[in-house]
Amino acid sequence: MSLQLDRVTFRYRRWERPVLSGFSYEVPDEGLTILLGPNGAGKSTTMSLLAGTVAPGGGKVRLKGSGLTSAAREYRRHVAWLPQKVPTSRQLTAREYVAYVAWLKGEDRTEAWERAGTALGQVGLAEQSGRKTAELSGGQLRRVGIACALAHDAQVILLDEPTAGLDPHQRTVFRDVLRKVTERIPVLMSTHDIADLADEATTVSLMNGGRILHHGATATFLEHARPDAAPGRQAESAYSVLMGLEDAA
Numbered sequence: 001m002s003l004q005l006d007r008v009t010f011r012y013r014r015w016e017r018p019v020l021s022g023f024s025y026e027v028p029d030e031g032l033t034i035l036l037g038p039n040g041a042g043k044s045t046t047m048s049l050l051a052g053t054v055a056p057g058g059g060k061v062r063l064k065g066s067g068l069t070s071a072a073r074e075y076r077r078h079v080a081w082l083p084q085k086v087p088t089s090r091q092l093t094a095r096e097y098v099a100y101v102a103w104l105k106g107e108d109r110t111e112a113w114e115r116a117g118t119a120l121g122q123v124g125l126a127e128q129s130g131r132k133t134a135e136l137s138g139g140q141l142r143r144v145g146i147a148c149a150l151a152h153d154a155q156v157i158l159l160d161e162p163t164a165g166l167d168p169h170q171r172t173v174f175r176d177v178l179r180k181v182t183e184r185i186p187v188l189m190s191t192h193d194i195a196d197l198a199d200e201a202t203t204v205s206l207m208n209g210g211r212i213l214h215h216g217a218t219a220t221f222l223e224h225a226r227p228d229a230a231p232g233r234q235a236e237s238a239y240s241v242l243m244g245l246e247d248a249a
């Protein structure tokens, strides 16, 4: 099952121009898809619509194959959404927090507690599971967010710039966790960190001004790089060429 925006229109204020207008997009149903684009391109808006945290003014947001739209309570049970700032309750321990989210999403209390323990182990936080979330680092908190998704059996995970502000070690740990997770759950992740992630992504989507400029396999995206791009800089070059910031060759 994949998430889909079908000719969606969205504006933040009634009198303003829509950020998205007749916009269609489908999250691939496997692997890691990265959503790229400059500031203000509409990435967070797209993700909030897919997460069901905001409603479209027109069009439909649906979980294809299930008959559910984002207006349905059941929809949010299948979709895990990790905003940039994980909204934890500081007084709860990591395990209590993950169990609480799983319970909110419909697991019963005992099951939620068990699943929280397992999920924290899967993201490498078994030893921190009894610590208050207020004491965890930014990178650990983002892994707590992933654990929440695993604990309630999300069918798709949406991550808004999850590696922003992480130090190199935390970033590596996070990417290792993500690699394992994407083997079984599709992930859509917005990022500005193309150099790091292009080789791990299955699909790359690039948006600007509320439109998709490119959507396809990572290899296809990289083919847009200038032939003289330095090794390791192909992703940046492909981005610049597709954005019209650099000539193709």
Ligand SMILES: Nc1ncnc2c1ncn2[C@@H]1O[C@H](COP(=O)(O)OP(=O)(O)OP(=O)(O)O)[C@@H](O)[C@H]1O
Pocket: 012, 013, 019, 037, 038, 039, 040, 041, 042, 043, 044, 045, 046
């Ligand atoms: N809460 C808001 N109220 C009004 N306008 C908003 C709001 N949030 C975003 N916008 C506007 O909507 C447009 C798209 O913003 P959005 O946050 O979706 O872009 P983005 O690609 O995620 O950018 P960034 O990379 O900076 O996070 C921008 O013009 C932005 O100014």
